Amino acid sequence: xxxxxxxxxxxxxxxxxLSTVLKKHGYQWSSAKDGKEGxxxxxxxxxxxxxxxxxxxxxxxxxxFKNLKGDESTxxxxxxxxTAIAGVIEEDKQKSSHETxxxxxxxxxxxxxxxxxxxRKEADVRPESFLDKPIQPDSFITEVKKLIGEP
Numbered sequence: 001x002x003x004x005x006x007x008x009x010x011x012x013x014x015x016x017x018l019s020t021v022l023k024k025h026g027y028q029w030s031s032a033k034d035g036k037e038g039x040x041x042x043x044x045x046x047x048x049x050x051x052x053x054x055x056x057x058x059x060x061x062x063x064x065f066k067n068l069k070g071d072e073s074t075x076x077x078x079x080x081x082x083t084a085i086a087g088v089i090e091e092d093k094q095k096s097s098h099e100t101x102x103x104x105x106x107x108x109x110x111x112x113x114x115x116x117x118x119x120r121k122e123a124d125v126r127p128e129s130f131l132d133k134p135i136q137p138d139s140f141i142t143e144v145k146k147l148i149g150e151p
Contacts, residue, residue: 002026002151003027003028003150005030005049005148006038006041006045006050007029007051008031008033008052008061008064009033009082010034014133014135018051025141027144030045042068048078048148049079049080051080052065052080052082065079078129080128080131083130083133084132084133
């Protein structure tokens with residue numbers, strides 16, 4: 001039976017991209033559009049791997065990860081966290097040189113970048129992998145295979 005990967009991401013284009021890569025390599029997949037929906041889906045399905053976007057409405061990837069690892073029934077599911085923070089920060093920095101509003105956005109993104117870095121280094125329980133957007137298909141599938149093996 002093929003291995004199952006659940007993608008939890010509010011960006012439909014990203015879900016389409018990741019699911020295409022997974023299908024091409026023989027994995028089954030499902031998706032949820034935010035952490036709240038993802039946790040609900042976990043009540044009826046047990047994926048071999050979760051792919052969580054960091055920034056989502058209703059429940060962020062960080063919040064879902066914390067819930068996941070605090071639950072005996074889901075704590076052993078490996079997780080790949082996806083973050084676009086680096087790209088958004090660079091884009092904000094370019095805009096902020098032309099716009100005063102960018103300073104506010106830049107401060108928010110600086111805070112988010114620090115949060116991601118702290119989580120990567122200092123959290124008691126960390127995801128098995130972090131991948132920065134834009135995701136490269138080869139890097140993504142390499143991480144999937146490393147964490148759950150071939151389909």
